[in-house]
Amino acid sequence: MPPSDESRQSAEVVVYRPDNSLRRGYFSLWGDIVRELVRNRWLTVQLVKRDVGAFYKQSLLGIVWVVLIPLITVGTFVLLRSSGVVAVGTMSAPYPIFAVLGVAVWQLFAQGLVAGASSLAMGGDMLTRINFSKKSLVIAAMGRTIVSFAVLVVLVAACFVFYGFRGYDYTPTLGLALAPLSLIPLLLLTLGLAFYLALLNSIVRDIATMLSVLVTFLMLLTPVLYERPVVSNDAGGIASALSAITEYNPLYYLVSAPRELVLSGQVADVGGYLIASGFSLGVFLVAIFGFHLTETRIAERV
Amino acid sequence: MRDGRAISIERVSKKFCRSLRRSMIYGLGDVTRNAFGIRSRSEVLRPEEFWAVDDVSLEIERGETVGLIGPNGSGKTTLLRMLNGIFWPDRGEIQVRGRVGALIAVGAGFHPLLTGRENIYINAAILGMSRSDVDRNFDAIVEFADIGDFLDTPVKHYSSGMYVRLGFAVAAYSEPDIMLVDEVLAVGDRGFQVKCFKRMGELREAGTTFVVVSHNMHTVAGFVDWVALLHDGKLERFDNVFDGVQSYSRLFLGDGDETIEKLTSGGQGVEFRDVTVSSQKLKPGGSFSLSMSCESREALEDVEVDIAIYDTRDPDLYHQATNSAFGQRVDLPAGKSSLEVEIGPFQLHGSFAKVAVAIWTRGRKESIFWWRIPLELLEAPHAAGKNLVPTSFRVKAAE
Numbered sequence: 001m002p003p004s005d006e007s008r009q010s011a012e013v014v015v016y017r018p019d020n021s022l023r024r025g026y027f028s029l030w031g032d033i034v035r036e037l038v039r040n041r042w043l044t045v046q047l048v049k050r051d052v053g054a055f056y057k058q059s060l061l062g063i064v065w066v067v068l069i070p071l072i073t074v075g076t077f078v079l080l081r082s083s084g085v086v087a088v089g090t091m092s093a094p095y096p097i098f099a100v101l102g103v104a105v106w107q108l109f110a111q112g113l114v115a116g117a118s119s120l121a122m123g124g125d126m127l128t129r130i131n132f133s134k135k136s137l138v139i140a141a142m143g144r145t146i147v148s149f150a151v152l153v154v155l156v157a158a159c160f161v162f163y164g165f166r167g168y169d170y171t172p173t174l175g176l177a178l179a180p181l182s183l184i185p186l187l188l189l190t191l192g193l194a195f196y197l198a199l200l201n202s203i204v205r206d207i208a209t210m211l212s213v214l215v216t217f218l219m220l221l222t223p224v225l226y227e228r229p230v231v232s233n234d235a236g237g238i239a240s241a242l243s244a245i246t247e248y249n250p251l252y253y254l255v256s257a258p259r260e261l262v263l264s265g266q267v268a269d270v271g272g273y274l275i276a277s278g279f280s281l282g283v284f285l286v287a288i289f290g291f292h293l294t295e296t297r298i299a300e301r302v
Numbered sequence: 303m304r305d306g307r308a309i310s311i312e313r314v315s316k317k318f319c320r321s322l323r324r325s326m327i328y329g330l331g332d333v334t335r336n337a338f339g340i341r342s343r344s345e346v347l348r349p350e351e352f353w354a355v356d357d358v359s360l361e362i363e364r365g366e367t368v369g370l371i372g373p374n375g376s377g378k379t380t381l382l383r384m385l386n387g388i389f390w391p392d393r394g395e396i397q398v399r400g401r402v403g404a405l406i407a408v409g410a411g412f413h414p415l416l417t418g419r420e421n422i423y424i425n426a427a428i429l430g431m432s433r434s435d436v437d438r439n440f441d442a443i444v445e446f447a448d449i450g451d452f453l454d455t456p457v458k459h460y461s462s463g464m465y466v467r468l469g470f471a472v473a474a475y476s477e478p479d480i481m482l483v484d485e486v487l488a489v490g491d492r493g494f495q496v497k498c499f500k501r502m503g504e505l506r507e508a509g510t511t512f513v514v515v516s517h518n519m520h521t522v523a524g525f526v527d528w529v530a531l532l533h534d535g536k537l538e539r540f541d542n543v544f545d546g547v548q549s550y551s552r553l554f555l556g557d558g559d560e561t562i563e564k565l566t567s568g569g570q571g572v573e574f575r576d577v578t579v580s581s582q583k584l585k586p587g588g589s590f591s592l593s594m595s596c597e598s599r600e601a602l603e604d605v606e607v608d609i610a611i612y613d614t615r616d617p618d619l620y621h622q623a624t625n626s627a628f629g630q631r632v633d634l635p636a637g638k639s640s641l642e643v644e645i646g647p648f649q650l651h652g653s654f655a656k657v658a659v660a661i662w663t664r665g666r667k668e669s670i671f672w673w674r675i676p677l678e679l680l681e682a683p684h685a686a687g688k689n690l691v692p693t694s695f696r697v698k699a700a701e
Contacts, residue, residue, distance in 0.1 A: 001323055012399070012400070013303055013397055013398065014387065014398045014399075016384065016391060016398070017390070017391060017395040017397060018342060018344045018386055018392055018393065019341050019342055019344070019393065042433050043427040043428065046423055046424045047424070047427070047428035049420070049423075049424065050411075050413050050416065050420075050424045053413075053415075053420065054413045054416060057416070057456075066394045078650050083627060089403070106500070124427065126411045127388075127389070127412050128383070128388065129383075129404070129406050130386075130404060130406070130410055130411070130429065131386045131387040131388050131430075132429070186680070200330075200333075203326055203329040203333065204326055230508050232648075257522045279461055287569045290337040290613055293336045293337055294332075294333045294337050296389075296390045297329060297332055297333050299383070299388045299389060300318075300329070
């Protein structure tokens, strides 16, 4: 039954007017954002279920697809490395474990970014006809990515078992337990960028198309499939360029820290990781705030 | 906003852009401005923009049912979306008390591969229901949708009727304080429509406020307390529903044309001269006559006079019959004669009609007369609908 008469009396009044958010002041907006996220938890979960459920029902090969693409990527690099075309650096773990682990973490960023960026544009009809939390839609887009990641973790475990039989001596450390937590900054960065790109993509559709090309390029620039390049000081110009890019690339720290925690139990460059994490948190906060200020424009343009 | 009020719309306007490319550029500009906390200056029109809703004010009390009517493109849907918070006004202010539900896009957010059961939960969540709301109403929703054994079948295997029924059922049980309805009462078969009206009646009984957009004046006349007529983005309130419905109908009459189309006025050896039309404006129940003097070289026996009447707003044929339908034979003698045709009484009212009169020689060998005459059919007060069927009322005291 509909709410009783008493509860109607006290029902909350919502006001819509131009530049409403600006009149209310920035601090009250943070309260609004948090309240909205909390109130829409169930919606977010339902949207994840919709996305994940549909994906795995649609393709019999659902899980196979998730595993196949990273395997092909890693397989290509294994081939390039063993034929001496590329140098990937030296590492303690077998290269395939190193690479699969890196790709799994990278996918969390790359897939999440693409899915999040296209979430609003994909929602089309729903957005223009029903008023619901658009933040939930972007957040829910991360759901399928996280499920894919879980599948890849199984693949990683399989690699460990395989190489364990072949003599790879691995002893789990406390760092392994911290590895899942160390993914949080990467997720925040992904979500933050996804908020902004989703907004842009709902207005200009070219964004999502460009993005899938861009993330592939970014993966090659980031030490995901190779070790951080070590360049001696006297090597000049071009040779040190990649090293310099890596140094200022927050993705490097965010991707390699979880991997290092799994493989060796400790992060090589803790300072870099902390700075990158702070940067991610900043991006996330600015993005969700900006999204909140502008999301009412979305339905008009989708 | 006063306590008993559900919706208050104060001098609200909304603009849109005609050009897609500019719309994208403006969109980027607005988003950037908003993101940096700069005022959008939304009250100013930029090139290619226009006001879809223009300076509209409206107060709706709690528990009222209001009909929002107007021609296509008059801004009804835009206003409804602003009430729902999907679009924000560019000028003015809207206040809404309580939870707003929408019977607008029924089944929006349904995923074709998921089952009816899964989709009920997802759709309900999108419509703003909580988990406990859905659990409590789940059986009622399934019962209302009447999808039987298909509950655990992916909705892509549903018939379109089942799909719509399920969507409607979820929305109908979303228990809002204010329900926005956009032309969805036309869904499903008769049985389902009756169910929908019953459910809406229940919600009204419980105090839900309704804003109903419809082109179906029957729905409007029978369901709402008062109407708001939108035309070119402007709004006018009618406390008397029939006055509103008539004003709405009148919007379509303005473009009436009184020119008679004279397609044929004679044939081989016959000519019609001095045709007089009694009147091109008819009161409800009035008749219309045509007097045609003709001159024929020889007698034309058993000609066929075919009369068709169209409502100009509706392509459906309203009436078509020849003189044979009335058991009458028409013979035109040689020389001068005059043929009188009387049509009516008309039951069609409040509309524009065209009367086509065609005369053929026997066996439809030759068309010797064909005119199309526009008629304005004045409207009867306190009546909606196209036909005015003569009706009488009598009260007898019980013995």
